[in-house]
Amino acid sequence: MDPPTSVQSLRIASWNVDGFRGRKIELKELLPRLDVDVMAIQETKVEDAHTVRIPGYLVYRRDRNRHGGGVALLVKRGIDHHMLQVPQLENMEAAAVSIRTRRYGDIAVVTCYQPPQLPLTDHDLRAVLETWPQTVAIGDFNAKSPEWHSTTTTTRGRVLLQFLQNHEDVAAYGPDGPTYYGAVGRPDVLDIALLRAIPMDADLTTHYEGATNHAPILLTLGDERRGEDTVAKRRTDWGLFRAEMQRICAPIPVIRDAADLEAAIASLETDIHTALEASTTETTERRIANYAGELPLMLQDLIRERRAAKRRATRTAHPRDKQTLNQLNRRVKAALEEHYQDSWQRHLESLNPEDRSLWTMQRALRTTRKPMPPIHGENGIVYTRYEKAEAFADSLELQCRENLLDDEDEDHADEVERRVRRYRRQPDRDDIRPATPEEVRDILRRLNPRKAPGCDQIGNRILRKLPHKGVMALLNIVNAILRLRRFPARWKKADVIFPKPGKNLTFAASYRPISLLPMMSKVAERIILTRLRESSDELRVIPDEQFAYRSGHSTEQQILRLVEHLSAGFNNRESTAAVFLDVAKAFDRVWHDGLLAKMLDFGYPVGLVKLVESFLRGRKLRAKVEGALSTYRDVEAGVPQGAVLSPHLFNIYTSDMPRTERTTVCLYADDTAITARSLNPDMAKRYLQRAVSQLEDWCNRWKVAINPEKSTGIMFSRRYQTRPQGHVKFNGEDIQWATTVKYLGVTLDRTLTWKPHVEAVTRKAKMVRAKLYPLLCRDSRLCLRNKLTLIRAVLQPQLTYAGTAWGHAAKTHLARVQAVENIALRCATGAPWFVRNSDIRRDLGFTSALEAIRERARKLFERAEIHSNPLIRNAVDYRPEEAAGRRRRPRHQLLDAG
Numbered sequence: 001m002d003p004p005t006s007v008q009s010l011r012i013a014s015w016n017v018d019g020f021r022g023r024k025i026e027l028k029e030l031l032p033r034l035d036v037d038v039m040a041i042q043e044t045k046v047e048d049a050h051t052v053r054i055p056g057y058l059v060y061r062r063d064r065n066r067h068g069g070g071v072a073l074l075v076k077r078g079i080d081h082h083m084l085q086v087p088q089l090e091n092m093e094a095a096a097v098s099i100r101t102r103r104y105g106d107i108a109v110v111t112c113y114q115p116p117q118l119p120l121t122d123h124d125l126r127a128v129l130e131t132w133p134q135t136v137a138i139g140d141f142n143a144k145s146p147e148w149h150s151t152t153t154t155t156r157g158r159v160l161l162q163f164l165q166n167h168e169d170v171a172a173y174g175p176d177g178p179t180y181y182g183a184v185g186r187p188d189v190l191d192i193a194l195l196r197a198i199p200m201d202a203d204l205t206t207h208y209e210g211a212t213n214h215a216p217i218l219l220t221l222g223d224e225r226r227g228e229d230t231v232a233k234r235r236t237d238w239g240l241f242r243a244e245m246q247r248i249c250a251p252i253p254v255i256r257d258a259a260d261l262e263a264a265i266a267s268l269e270t271d272i273h274t275a276l277e278a279s280t281t282e283t284t285e286r287r288i289a290n291y292a293g294e295l296p297l298m299l300q301d302l303i304r305e306r307r308a309a310k311r312r313a314t315r316t317a318h319p320r321d322k323q324t325l326n327q328l329n330r331r332v333k334a335a336l337e338e339h340y341q342d343s344w345q346r347h348l349e350s351l352n353p354e355d356r357s358l359w360t361m362q363r364a365l366r367t368t369r370k371p372m373p374p375i376h377g378e379n380g381i382v383y384t385r386y387e388k389a390e391a392f393a394d395s396l397e398l399q400c401r402e403n404l405l406d407d408e409d410e411d412h413a414d415e416v417e418r419r420v421r422r423y424r425r426q427p428d429r430d431d432i433r434p435a436t437p438e439e440v441r442d443i444l445r446r447l448n449p450r451k452a453p454g455c456d457q458i459g460n461r462i463l464r465k466l467p468h469k470g471v472m473a474l475l476n477i478v479n480a481i482l483r484l485r486r487f488p489a490r491w492k493k494a495d496v497i498f499p500k501p502g503k504n505l506t507f508a509a510s511y512r513p514i515s516l517l518p519m520m521s522k523v524a525e526r527i528i529l530t531r532l533r534e535s536s537d538e539l540r541v542i543p544d545e546q547f548a549y550r551s552g553h554s555t556e557q558q559i560l561r562l563v564e565h566l567s568a569g570f571n572n573r574e575s576t577a578a579v580f581l582d583v584a585k586a587f588d589r590v591w592h593d594g595l596l597a598k599m600l601d602f603g604y605p606v607g608l609v610k611l612v613e614s615f616l617r618g619r620k621l622r623a624k625v626e627g628a629l630s631t632y633r634d635v636e637a638g639v640p641q642g643a644v645l646s647p648h649l650f651n652i653y654t655s656d657m658p659r660t661e662r663t664t665v666c667l668y669a670d671d672t673a674i675t676a677r678s679l680n681p682d683m684a685k686r687y688l689q690r691a692v693s694q695l696e697d698w699c700n701r702w703k704v705a706i707n708p709e710k711s712t713g714i715m716f717s718r719r720y721q722t723r724p725q726g727h728v729k730f731n732g733e734d735i736q737w738a739t740t741v742k743y744l745g746v747t748l749d750r751t752l753t754w755k756p757h758v759e760a761v762t763r764k765a766k767m768v769r770a771k772l773y774p775l776l777c778r779d780s781r782l783c784l785r786n787k788l789t790l791i792r793a794v795l796q797p798q799l800t801y802a803g804t805a806w807g808h809a810a811k812t813h814l815a816r817v818q819a820v821e822n823i824a825l826r827c828a829t830g831a832p833w834f835v836r837n838s839d840i841r842r843d844l845g846f847t848s849a850l851e852a853i854r855e856r857a858r859k860l861f862e863r864a865e866i867h868s869n870p871l872i873r874n875a876v877d878y879r880p881e882e883a884a885g886r887r888r889r890p891r892h893q894l895l896d897a898g
Contacts, residue, residue, distance in 0.1 A: 003627020004080040004385075006100040009200070009222025012038045012109055013207075014138045014191055016180075016214035020044040020052055020072065025336045026210055027054055027074075029295065029303075034207065034218060037076050038099065040111030042140045044070035051368055058371045062086070062095040071095045071111045071139070082383045084108055085374055087127040091118035094128050094137075098383065104199050107221075108132035112139035120156040125163045129170055129196050138193040138219060148174025150189045170196045177206040178314050179215045181322075187314045193219050208310035209303075211329035215314060230284040237279045242467040244275035249469035255480035258489075264480070265490050265520070268473050269456050276462065299335050306332050344774075345781040358786055362794055366771045372498075372625070373505050381506075385628040392498060392623035393630035395508035399588045400621075402637045403705040407731065412701045416597045423600050423609065430605035432482045435527045440475045443526050447519070454518040455495050463519055478524045482531075485610040491521030493632065494621040494640065515621065515642035525644035528615075532608060532648060541602050541655050544871045548669035549647035555744045556802045556860065557872055558668050560890060562675070562743070563805040564875040565664055566716045566752060567889040569677045575717035577684035578675040579692060579728055580741050582710035586670035587650055588638040591703040592616050595639075595653045602652070615645060658698050663691040668744055681715055685724040692728055692735075708733040712741045716750050718887075746802050754809035758816055765798040765820045778830035787828040788846060795824055796849050803853030804860045807893040814850055821849045857893055 013036045017023040020041060031039060031054065044061065045068055046052060052059055057074040060083055064070045071093050075081050080100035096110040110128045114120050120143055128137045144150035145157035147164070164170055172194055178187035191214060193204055200221040207216045249271050255261050295303075306328040313321040351358040374381045377391030447460035466474070481487060498511040536542055547553040569576045595616070599609045619635040639646035639653075650669065657672075659665055666673040674695070676687035699706055708730045714737065715724060727734035740749045740756045747757040772790060775782050799817050807814070822837040831840050841848055847855070864876045880892040 002078070004078055004100075006080045006102045007037060008102050009220070010037050010099060010101070010107070010109075011035055012040065012136060012138060012193075012219040012221070013216050014040040014042070014111065014140075014193070014219070015210060015216035016042040016113070016140045016191065016212065017210070018043050018045070018212045018214070020046050020070075021050065023210065023212070024052065024054070025333070025340060028340070029336060030209055030216070031057065031074070034216075036074075036218070037079060038097070038109050039074035040109070040138050041072040041074065042070075042093075042111065042113035043068065044072050046070060060095055060097055060371060062093060064093065069093055069113065069115065071113050073097050073109065073111050075099075080385075082385060082388075083371060083373055084132065084383060085381065086110070087131055089124045089127055090121050091115065092120070092124040092128065094124075094139075096128070096132075098132070101200075104134065106132075106134065107198065108135045110135060110137040110139075112137050112141060114140065114142045114156065116142045120159045122159065122163060125160065129167070129194060134198055135196040136193060136198060136219065136221070137196075138191075138217075140191050140214065142190055143192075144188060144190070145172075148172045148189060148192045149176070150174065151186055152188070167196075170194055173202060173204040173219070175204045175206040175217050177208075177215075177311070179206055179217055181213055181314045181317060187317055190214070191217050193217070208307045208314060210310075211333060215310065230286055233283050233285055234280055235283070236276065237281075238465045240279035241275050241462075241465055244278045245271060245470050246467045248274055249467075249473060252472060252476050255476065255484070258484065258486050261477065261480050261484065261486065261488055262490055264473070264477050265488055268470070268477065268520075269458065271473075272458055272462060272466075272470070295339065299332075299339055302328070302332055302335055348775065348780055348782040351782060351786060353786065353789055358789070362772060362775065362790055365774060366768065366794075370505070376507050385626040386630075389623045389625040389628045389630035392496070392508045392511070392513075392625060393621070393633050396496060396513060396621055396623060397633040399509070399585055400635045400638045401589065402591055403584070403589050403703045405700055405703060405705060407700045408703065409701045413593075413703070416591075416593050419597045419600065420593045423596070423606065426606055428485065428607045428610060430607035432485075432531055432605070432607055432611070434479045434482055435475060437471060437475055439527065439530075440471055440478065440523065443523050444471070447523075451519070452497075452516050454516045454521070455493055456490075456518045456520070458519055460519050463523070474520060474523065477520075478527055481524055482528070482611070485607055485614060487524075487611065487615040488521070489618060491518050491524070492615075492619045492640075493518075494619070494642065495624045495629070496621050496641075497624050513641060515640065516624075517640070517642050522644050525615075528611065529645055529648060532604075532612075532645070535604050535608060536648070536652065539603050542651050543655055543657075543667070544869050545659075545665045546651055546655065546667040548667070548671075549651060552863075552868065555668055556804055557864070558666055559744050559746050559802045559805045560860070560864075561871060561875040562666050562673060563748075563752070563890055565675065565677075566748075567887060568878075569716065570718055570752070570887040571889070572677075572679075573718075574677045574679055575681040575684050575715060575719065576675050576677045577681065577688040577724065577728070578673060578714050578716060578741075579688060579735055580712045580714070580743055581672040581674070581695075581730075582707045583670040583672065584705040584707050585638075586704075587641060587646065589703070589705065590638050590650060590653050592637060594702050595649060598656065599652060602655075612645075612649065615643075616640075616649075653702075654704075656698075658691075658694040660687075660691040660694055662687045665691075666743075671744055673743055675716075681717060681719070681724045684715070685726070685728060689728050692730055696730055706730060708735050711735045713737045714739070714741050714748070714750055716748075716752065718751060744802070746805060754806045754813055757806060758809065758813040761799060761801075762816055762820050765795060765817075768795055768798050769820065769824050772824075773827070776824060776828045778827060784828065788825075788844060791821065791824050791828065792846070796821060796852060799849040800853050800856070803849075804857040805890055807850075807853040807857050808888045808890050808896075818848060818850050854893055854896070857890070861891060861894065 046063055048063055054074055056077055058077060060073040062071050073095050075097055081097050084096035084098050086094045086096050093113045094110050096108055098106045098108050100106055112128060129135050143156035143160045144152050144154045145161050147161060164172055172192055174189050174192045179189050179191040181187035195202060201223055203220045205218050207218055209216050250267055253264050255264055309325045309328050313325040351361055374383050375388050375391045378394050382388055382391050444464050447464055449461040451460050453459040494515040494517050496513045496515050498513055504510040547558040566576050596609055596613055619640055620632040621635055622632045623630040639649045663674055663676045674691050676684045678684035713728050713735045740747055747760050749756045776787050825840050829840060861876055864872045867873050880895055
């Protein structure tokens with residue numbers, strides 16, 4: 001995505017729409033036709049729960065959250081801007097953004113709505129006009145004065161006029177024609193613009209558009225002549241790229257030291273960019289505002305006729321003219337709805353899973369892109385994208401530091417640091433197996449071409465097209481890394497983006513960062529990872545309890561293992577006490593010296609340890625927000641987010657987590673569960689406390705922080721009493737008991753009825769189904785084959801995730817799961833009410849969600865019986881037919897009919 005750009009001139013429109021949702025179609029047609037940069041909306045009449053999207057524009061809302069009112073700003077995508085915080089107002093409603101101009105800096109644009117039943121106050125005017133140096137306040141002020149072409153003067157008009165007389169740097173602009181006509185009285189000007197310290201020529205006009213009693217106004221700042229809105233398209237001739245790379249690639253250099261290594265990488269990057277530039281052509285195409293394209297000529301004529309009728313009715317206020325206007329409003333609205341509906345249906349007919357257009361559309365419907373609000377930084381609230389980038393970088397810098405624990409074992413930390421210093425003086429006589437051309441080519445073939453590139457701007461698609469000379473140059477670099485035990489500094493820099501916010505959008509720590517690393521570095525990492533895994537397997541470092549980032553292991557298998565363990569306890573009349581621990585910033589705060597010391601103690605080759613140390617040390621990151629980059633920050637701890645090696649290094653770091661008798665540990669990366677079973681719930685809690693106390697000592701030794709407040713305890717039992725006496729404690733703090741807990745995406749209740757999980761699953765699946773409704777509804781022209789593909793690939797996985805673990809639930813619960821899919825199938829096919837759901841699935845040849853769960857369970861149990869991990873084999877080592885009359889376990893679902 002291209003970064004936003006500043007503007008030379010501004011076109012700011014304002015319209016009291018009397019209900020946002022009812023004017024959406026008219027706005028979609030009006031905004032591109034008037035080439036509006038910023039649209040100020042008044043009386044939106046929407047609530048927080050309602051989502052409003054306008055193609056090509058970002059929406060900033062300030063809802064009233066009660067009847068009527070509300071304001072919004074629509075800003076064209078691609079314009080450099082940021083949201084502003086409006087001071088507390090007494091009566092007025094307002095929202096503001098700052099627009100970056102090329103010559104005059106930032107200009108604040110404020111949409112204002114003054115409710116007619118409330119007085120206009122000097123406080124509100126000062127708040128919207130004096131907060132920012134250059135301001136445009138535009139909207140419905142409900143204030144009249146001949147100074148801005150109104151026909152009379154009202155009380156609010158006198159207040160505003162007095163304010164203007166006291167503030168010489170503020171000017172009021174009224175349009176040349178009326179902006180409002182009511183059921184009674186003469187048409188008049190209510191919608192105006194107030195400009196403070198704006199050094200640009202201004203022109204304000206009325207446009208007789210829309211079906212409300214307000215006419216939009218358009219404020220033009222500056223006199224730039226605009227050309228057609230275009231978008232640049234880049235096309236690469238990959239055959240030419242390969243030929244050019246073969247021609248310009250320098251001879252393979254001899255790499256003797258770190259400087260030679262950095263120079264070789266820089267040379268390869270330069271050759272790739274040179275060949276790419278020579279083989280890429282750029283063309284400009286007219287930007288298509290939305291899938292509907294141009295309006296038909298008949299519809300354009302009808303809109304022009306309505307425009308003339310509104311101008312006439314506004315000026316004459318004659319009942320016959322108003323009647324004609326109302327008729328034309330209805331005709332235009334119906335014609336626009338029909339046009340957009342037909343265009344939508346044609347667009348649906350063109351969707352195809354082969355060219356990914358179908359998946360792009362469903363993702364767009366399921367994803368709500370919201371503008372990033374102001375962020376709370378270390379020095380207060382920040383607004384611009386540059387300030388936000390620095391605030392995010394500050395937050396990341398704090399996250400990537402070692403944990404400072406109150407009960408840290410300082411003597412052990414000193415010993416670890418001495419151990420690492422001693423190893424650096426050890427001779428390195430280990431040979432790391434060099435990479436081969438076939439190994440590099442195989443990795444390049446398996447690269448995902450849609451992954452975003454790092455700071456070198458060389459993506460996987462480019463690497464997959466490298467010719468022989470390019471592959472050999474990359475191979476030479478990788479083997480030099482293995483030989484020198486040095487990871488290049490150029491590949492230790494990450495650009496961090498923030499696409500998925502957490503619960504609180506205003507705090508940097510709530511966002512989920514994604515690190516973009518150079519793709520060539522990931523090729524080298526995969527080769528190093530192969531050698532590292534070979535050593536880990538030979539030394540048997542990774543424990544069987546760890547299921548993350550291991551071949552043949554999955555979240556579903558870990559959940560199944562836990563559920564089998566709990567169910568077996570029920571059949572033995574045992575209670576199971578469990579804690580689910582929250583590890584704070586687990587990956588970001590791995591202690592580097594601790595990891596290296598563990599690798600040495602486990603017996604990893606010294607050369608491999610030195611290479612891992614070079615990989616970890618000296619890393620830098622910078623935050624990237626809408627194209628704005630922060631300064632680079634040092635990464636003092638943690639395994640690099642987004643790196644190929646990081647998950648395995650984390651598994652090594654946590655591999656010696658203590659195990660105790662009579663307890664079971666379930667690990668999936670940092671998702672940790674510890675359980676203890678006993679006939680006596682209090683004894684189970686005592687066993688669990690002993691295990692947690694040992695884990696507490698281990699955490700203090702290895703600088704791992706666990707948050708007791710976010711951790712959860714639960715007593716799984718068929719008994720009436722739900723909680724034992726007292727709590728499990730970690731570092732002196734109680735871990736609270738709960739009746740349900742979420743682990744790896746599955747909700748477990750204390751008696752394993754699965755009712756809470758089914759409720760959560762069906763709730764989430766219904767939301768997905770609702771978002772896909774425009775594609776699945778019976779009126780959609782999307783072909784039935786594609787509808788079924790969406791149900792199978794998007795909706796069904798929401799219902800069946802980890803179904804092997806809970807597919808033995810009561811039939812009433814499973815029926816609720818299947819009902820969500822049944823409704824989607826009936827919606828997609830348009831089947832009448834009297835047709836059975838089973839007949840629909842049979843005629844379509846469609847595998848139901850419950851059938852998919854059962855089939856997946858059959859395959860998973862078959863694989864589990866011969867799995868290399870004994871914990872998985874032992875978990876399913878029972879025969880359900882021999883357990884008749886006892887508590888159902890996951891394997892019982894294989895006996896169910898259907």
